[in-house]
Amino acid sequence: MNGTLSGDDARIEGTGKVEGTPPPPLLRAPRGRWLSGFWRYAIRRALLIPAQLVFVLLILYLAINVPASIATGLPVGFQTYVQGFFQVVANDFTGNWGTTTLQLAGYDTYNVPWTQVYAYYIPPSVQIAVFALPIAAALAYPLSLLAGWSRRPGLDAPARFLTLTGALLPAFVVATLVMNAVFFSYLSYFQDVPSQGLIPSVGWFVLNGGYPSWILDDFITRPTGFPLVDALIHHSWTIAAISLTKTLLQASVVAIAYVAIFFRHARSVVRSTSEEPHIVGARARGISERTLLWRHAAKRVTPSFFLIFALTIPEFLGVQFAVEAAFVDQSGFGYLTFTTLTEGNLAPLDALVFLLAILVLVWAFVVDLVAIRLDPRGAVAR
Amino acid sequence: MTTLSDPDTPGPSPPRPTLRERWRRRPPTLGFWVGAGLLGIYVVAALSALVVFRASLGTLPENSAWVPPYVQVGPSWAHPFGVIPGFGTDLFRALWQATPWDLAIVASILAIDVVLGFFLGAIAGLNEGGLVDAVVTFVGDSVGSIPAFLLAIIVLIGLAAAWPTEVGLPSFVVILGVILWPTMARTVRERARLVGHETFVEAARASGASFRRLLVRHILPNSVGPVLAQIPLDVAPIFFVLAVIPWFVNCQAPSASGSSPLPVFLPHFPAYWPLPSFSFPEWGYLLGFGTCEGFSFPGGFNYWWMYLFPLLAILGLGLGIGLVCDGIERWRRFDR
Numbered sequence: 001m002n003g004t005l006s007g008d009d010a011r012i013e014g015t016g017k018v019e020g021t022p023p024p025p026l027l028r029a030p031r032g033r034w035l036s037g038f039w040r041y042a043i044r045r046a047l048l049i050p051a052q053l054v055f056v057l058l059i060l061y062l063a064i065n066v067p068a069s070i071a072t073g074l075p076v077g078f079q080t081y082v083q084g085f086f087q088v089v090a091n092d093f094t095g096n097w098g099t100t101t102l103q104l105a106g107y108d109t110y111n112v113p114w115t116q117v118y119a120y121y122i123p124p125s126v127q128i129a130v131f132a133l134p135i136a137a138a139l140a141y142p143l144s145l146l147a148g149w150s151r152r153p154g155l156d157a158p159a160r161f162l163t164l165t166g167a168l169l170p171a172f173v174v175a176t177l178v179m180n181a182v183f184f185s186y187l188s189y190f191q192d193v194p195s196q197g198l199i200p201s202v203g204w205f206v207l208n209g210g211y212p213s214w215i216l217d218d219f220i221t222r223p224t225g226f227p228l229v230d231a232l233i234h235h236s237w238t239i240a241a242i243s244l245t246k247t248l249l250q251a252s253v254v255a256i257a258y259v260a261i262f263f264r265h266a267r268s269v270v271r272s273t274s275e276e277p278h279i280v281g282a283r284a285r286g287i288s289e290r291t292l293l294w295r296h297a298a299k300r301v302t303p304s305f306f307l308i309f310a311l312t313i314p315e316f317l318g319v320q321f322a323v324e325a326a327f328v329d330q331s332g333f334g335y336l337t338f339t340t341l342t343e344g345n346l347a348p349l350d351a352l353v354f355l356l357a358i359l360v361l362v363w364a365f366v367v368d369l370v371a372i373r374l375d376p377r378g379a380v381a382r
Numbered sequence: 383m384t385t386l387s388d389p390d391t392p393g394p395s396p397p398r399p400t401l402r403e404r405w406r407r408r409p410p411t412l413g414f415w416v417g418a419g420l421l422g423i424y425v426v427a428a429l430s431a432l433v434v435f436r437a438s439l440g441t442l443p444e445n446s447a448w449v450p451p452y453v454q455v456g457p458s459w460a461h462p463f464g465v466i467p468g469f470g471t472d473l474f475r476a477l478w479q480a481t482p483w484d485l486a487i488v489a490s491i492l493a494i495d496v497v498l499g500f501f502l503g504a505i506a507g508l509n510e511g512g513l514v515d516a517v518v519t520f521v522g523d524s525v526g527s528i529p530a531f532l533l534a535i536i537v538l539i540g541l542a543a544a545w546p547t548e549v550g551l552p553s554f555v556v557i558l559g560v561i562l563w564p565t566m567a568r569t570v571r572e573r574a575r576l577v578g579h580e581t582f583v584e585a586a587r588a589s590g591a592s593f594r595r596l597l598v599r600h601i602l603p604n605s606v607g608p609v610l611a612q613i614p615l616d617v618a619p620i621f622f623v624l625a626v627i628p629w630f631v632n633c634q635a636p637s638a639s640g641s642s643p644l645p646v647f648l649p650h651f652p653a654y655w656p657l658p659s660f661s662f663p664e665w666g667y668l669l670g671f672g673t674c675e676g677f678s679f680p681g682g683f684n685y686w687w688m689y690l691f692p693l694l695a696i697l698g699l700g701l702g703i704g705l706v707c708d709g710i711e712r713w714r715r716f717d718r
Contacts, residue, residue: 055524063537067544168700170622173673318529341535342631349536353528360527
């Protein structure tokens with residue numbers, strides 16, 4: 001796509017040649033400048049991320065540390081708070097997140113560095129997300145295109161109704177319903193229960209010869225920490241099948257719940273694209289609706305879909321956390337978050353949210369750049 | 383010399399149609415009427431609850447005689463929505479009693495959300511590249527990077543640690559309203575930015591219109607669309623926050639031994655919870671507790687009424703708001 005015009009009107013009718021001088025390639029700097037607009041924008045956005053993280057820590061400091069110091073009767077004062085804030089910033093940015101003061105299910109986590117605890121809990125959540133995101137994309141992309149494109153009230157009205165309902169349904173309720181609906185068939189096939197992470201339950205191991213050596217402390221798997229990958233590495237095909245089933249179950253619920261949120265934004269993007277002059281003009285020239293939708297509009301809305309995805313990452317995380325908690329996925333980051341929240345344990349929360357903010361901001365940054373690369377017409381891209 | 387008959391000269395603009403003319407030309411859609419009907423039912427239910435329950439509006443009555451141990455009372459003529467376990471309250475009465483509270487909570491949070499998000503987003507969009515735009519975008523992106531429910535609960539925990547007496551529904555409303563505005567502001571800012579580059583705004587700017595006049599006359603009226611699209615989506619996190627903690631605390635949180643607790647039929651809350659007591663009528667809480675208790679054993683759907691009816695109450699309100707907002711937006715688009 002680099003270095004070419006994307007609009008149909010730029011081509012000379014019938015020849016396929018581009019009229020006029022093509023614009024400079026996307027990543028090449030214009031004359032008199034060191035960097036192209038794209039790279040200048042990328043550097044500015046990248047430099048903004050640490051500032052945004054500091055601001056997130058400020059919000060958390062005001063919400064967690066200041067009230068905690070008041071509650072514990074520690075000496076207060078503006079200077080003390082400022083020093084305390086800078087200490088928190090320094091600790092969080094250097095990974096000095098302290099040690100645990102609570103015993104978490106499955107792991108011997110008392111007095112263990114939080115970095116180590118997070119290293120245990122993150123891989124299973126990543127495993128679910130790796131499956132949930134493609135499922136969500138496979139559902140959201142065609143559905144949003146079809147519903148946004150259609151003018152028939154018979155398709156549009158039910159689509160709007162379903163997405164609004166889906167967005168209003170709390171993810172944990174959907175997950176609980178799904179878990180209970182599939183419980184018996186799951187149990188009869190694998191002789192297992194849908195709980196305790198992404199590996200089989202304790203009862204399954206008792207019935208099947210005990211824990212293999214590559215599973216430590218109930219849930220932690222070695223060498224990668226990803227249960228499915230580790231099971232495959234060790235040729236434990238049944239454990240891999242159970243892990244895959246549990247992952248797919250949770251990932252499907254996450255994907256369906258998230259698609260409802262995504263769909264409402266995406267549908268309006270497709271609707272406004274269908275009214276753009278080049279689409280209306282192409283329709284007037286007799287190009288079929290199918291070609292217009294799948295060859296023109298589908299390409300045109302992709303950058304906007306990426307941006308919607310970047311904006312709704314926090315919602316995606318919220319959905320995944322609730323689903324992990326509903327499936328009693330005790331090895332996941334979502335379960336850890338809810339356990340910490342319900343106990344009112346303030347200590348790990350700023351590091352936990354700091355990690356989430358890094359994930360969301362970096363992800364949004366990458367998606368933003370990908371969206372600009374896909375749509376080089378904007379001022380930033382030049 | 384230019385005369386009025388010159389075809390290049392625009393004539394006087396036609397008079398703006400009145401509300402009645404617009405209504406006659408394009409009556410609202412069926413969806414709008416369904417949504418308005420749903421909201422009307424909720425308002426009538428809320429007003430009647432205020433009259434019927436009066437002083438006892440904030441407390442669910444307990445009647446242990448209705449709930450023999452481990453025998454759940456399902457829907458019947460006497461109890462059309464069944465009975466809540468633990469304190470034995472008719473679920474229909476509980477949902478009815480909760481209606482004015484929930485309408486007040488949702489309306490207050492959305493009011494804060496819309497006022498902050500709409501005005502700050504519009505100002506930022508019109509002031510593109512300026513200081514206000516930079517501040518609003520920076521704050522919005524930073525706050526928006528944390529899932530709303532997570533930030534709301536963290537702030538509640540902090541509040542409960544320092545000032546436990548201040549934790550309650552008013553503080554919950556303010557906290558959630560302030561947390562939700564960045565999403566609204568971001569979508570409004572995008573629209574306001576585009577409107578700010580339209581020719582009619584450029585013309586008004588060239589003719590010397592002040593920032594305030596541009597904002598009030600042109601930007602705000604043309605940036606209502608994203609607000610109407612976002613309002614129904616902002617209803618969801620309100621009930622999510624209110625439902626998820628009662629559900630997790632009562633059903634999913636690990637006990638000291640590391641295992642999940644069995645249903646206990648008596649709800650309990652963490653100290654930071656905004657509801658005044660466990661017998662306070664609120665749909666989100668009833669949904670969370672009902673989802674917890676509704677499955678008597680894994681795979682069992684036999685206590686379905688405990689989560690289904692609170693869920694329908696929440697969905698009805700959300701759909702009513704969504705359909706009305708969609709109807710208004712379609713009407714506005716046609717009018718232009």
